[in-house]
Amino acid sequence: xxxxxxxxxxGRAGIRNHVLILPTCACGSESCRIxxxxxxxxxxxxxxxxxxxxxxxxxxxxxxxTGFACNPNVYGVVIxxxxxxxVPHNKLREKIQSMxxxxxxxxxxxxEGGTLKTIEKAVRAARDMAxxxxxxxxxxxxxxxxxxGIECGGSDATSGIASNPAVGELSDLLVDMxxxxxxxxxxxxxxxxxxxxxxxxxxxxxxxxxxxxKDYEAHLEAAGQDCRAGQPTPGNKAGGLSTLDEKSLGCIRxxxxxxxxxxxxxxxxxxxxGAILMDTAGYDISSVTSMVAGGCNAVIFTTGRGTPTGNAxxxxxxxxxxxxxxxxxxxxxxxxxxxIIAGTKTYQEMGAxxxxxxxxxxxxxxxxxxxxxxxxxxxxxxxxxx
Amino acid sequence: xxxxxxxMDEKDNVVTCVTEVAAGQNVVYRxxxxxxxxxxxxxxxxxxxxxxxxxxxxxxxIKYGESLGKTSEKILTxxxxxxxxxxxxxxxxxSEMI
Numbered sequence: 001x002x003x004x005x006x007x008x009x010x011g012r013a014g015i016r017n018h019v020l021i022l023p024t025c026a027c028g029s030e031s032c033r034i035x036x037x038x039x040x041x042x043x044x045x046x047x048x049x050x051x052x053x054x055x056x057x058x059x060x061x062x063x064x065x066t067g068f069a070c071n072p073n074v075y076g077v078v079i080x081x082x083x084x085x086x087v088p089h090n091k092l093r094e095k096i097q098s099m100x101x102x103x104x105x106x107x108x109x110x111x112e113g114g115t116l117k118t119i120e121k122a123v124r125a126a127r128d129m130a131x132x133x134x135x136x137x138x139x140x141x142x143x144x145x146x147x148x149g150i151e152c153g154g155s156d157a158t159s160g161i162a163s164n165p166a167v168g169e170l171s172d173l174l175v176d177m178x179x180x181x182x183x184x185x186x187x188x189x190x191x192x193x194x195x196x197x198x199x200x201x202x203x204x205x206x207x208x209x210x211x212x213x214k215d216y217e218a219h220l221e222a223a224g225q226d227c228r229a230g231q232p233t234p235g236n237k238a239g240g241l242s243t244l245d246e247k248s249l250g251c252i253r254x255x256x257x258x259x260x261x262x263x264x265x266x267x268x269x270x271x272x273x274g275a276i277l278m279d280t281a282g283y284d285i286s287s288v289t290s291m292v293a294g295g296c297n298a299v300i301f302t303t304g305r306g307t308p309t310g311n312a313x314x315x316x317x318x319x320x321x322x323x324x325x326x327x328x329x330x331x332x333x334x335x336x337x338x339x340i341i342a343g344t345k346t347y348q349e350m351g352a353x354x355x356x357x358x359x360x361x362x363x364x365x366x367x368x369x370x371x372x373x374x375x376x377x378x379x380x381x382x383x384x385x386x
Numbered sequence: 387x388x389x390x391x392x393x394m395d396e397k398d399n400v401v402t403c404v405t406e407v408a409a410g411q412n413v414v415y416r417x418x419x420x421x422x423x424x425x426x427x428x429x430x431x432x433x434x435x436x437x438x439x440x441x442x443x444x445x446x447x448i449k450y451g452e453s454l455g456k457t458s459e460k461i462l463t464x465x466x467x468x469x470x471x472x473x474x475x476x477x478x479x480x481s482e483m484i
Contacts, residue, residue, distance in 0.1 A: 157432065157433030158404075158433070161392050161394065161402050161404070161433070162392070165394065191474070192452075193479075193482070194477060194482045195450075195452050197482065203484050206483075206484050207483045207484060210479050210482045210483055211479075211483075213479065214479040232469075237468070237469045238431075239433055240402065240431065240432070240433035240434040240435065240468070242435070242447075242454060242455070242467065242468050242469040242472045243454050243455040243469070243472060243473065243474040244474055245452075245453065245454045245455055245474050246449060246454040246455075249449070249450045249452055249454070250450070253450060340392070341392075341404045342389075342404075343388060343389020343390065343392075343404065343414075343416070344389070346416065347392075
């Protein structure tokens with residue numbers, strides 16, 4: 001399989017060609033929003049920190065911001081900073097320029113003399129960059145250039161038995177064709193980690209999967225949180241999930257069955273091709289943020305109850321096997337998988353159909369969240385602000 | 387006959403009902419290309435599991451081809467498998483390392 005994408009000098013091809021208006025800190029976020037609203041072809045993210053952070057939080061934020069800039073769906077980057085944040089705009093720009101040859105410019109609000117002067121310069125820069133981006137022609141790209149993030153959120157009783165297995169089938173089919181996929185949300189592996197570990201391509205990867213779960217549980221314990229307490233929840237039990245094992249097994253099915261070739265830290269870029277895992281929060285917005293920073297060019301998202309979430313940089317394909325949710329929230333749902341629950345199609349058949357959905361999105365078809373222009377992000381934190 | 391339950395893996399000893407099933411009704415599911423049936427011996431709620439075989443006390447409930455835990459009582463074919471008769475077996479991470 002091939003798709004029409006935007007070839008990059010480094011790394012994978014993009015399936016979009018955005019100019020990213022990127023804040024270094026919360027104080028730059030509003031200016032970025034205004035700049036993006038003035039330029040067709042530009043997208044912005046809202047970043048709610050960048051200041052008064054401990055080193056570990058700053059490191060995570062930098063991984064996410066540089067990862068966004070390097071994401072293959074981004075043509076070029078306009079950075080807006082304030083001037084007194086932990087990592088100012090020129091430092092962030094230099095860091096990004098050391099990682100990619102794509103165009104990057106940056107402005108500082110204090111240096112430029114306030115909001116209006118900064119916006120004026122940044123709009124001009126973004127406009128010129130968007131004009132250049134529009135000249136780039138799509139080229140036929142091999143499916144191996146696809147890195148699909150796999151996410152679930154707002155799950156219900158249909159998720160584990162229908163939409164997750166269908167997306168798992170999709171993942172297996174794509175991996176067999178030479179593409180790569182990332183399943184994240186390591187907290188939700190707990191209870192089924194021994195089963196997921198069996199997919200490890202090597203004994204080291206097997207043990208890495210177990211260790212990720214062990215460390216996550218210990219991390220939460222240090223904050224006084226027992227991640228097993230009350231699991232499965234009374235709502236889960238009423239919905240048919242009898243044990244944490246069952247809940248977790250239904251969750252990890254969305255990652256398919258192929259050997260796991262690599263386990264990544266949050267927001268880290270893969271070095272291997274195939275089925276990949278990333279150690280992220282179960283919080284869907286944060287998990288998608290980390291996978292996009294890791295270089296995913298598309299995300300598929302299973303839901304039971306329905307969610308509107310979208311990402312500025314990558315299209316998020318929303319699928320549900322709950323017929324009522326699809327009908328009620330069709331404005332937010334891309335694919336109806338309820339034929340699995342109705343018994344008229346198998347999850348394997350629906351998984352094969354999803355290959356064509358992904359192909360269309362790669363070729364430019366907008367997802368519902370993309371058409372709305374949604375831009376949700378959440379950067380994971382390890383500590384309070386200073 | 388309309389499908390009203392899903393078998394997740396050939397090794398499973400339960401299927402998940404995708405409609406509410408009343409005692410005495412047939413549960414209909416697909417195993418590869420075959421359509422299989424089984425009579426429900428008690429009411430099974432939506433998205434809950436029903437036993438395909440007799441499972442002894444302390445026996446394993448298999449779904450997705452993997453163990454969900456062990457039973458706290460004998461569960462006969464056609465009966466409801468839930469948190470009331472199935473419990474998770476504690477494991478520790480260190481013993482899972484290879």
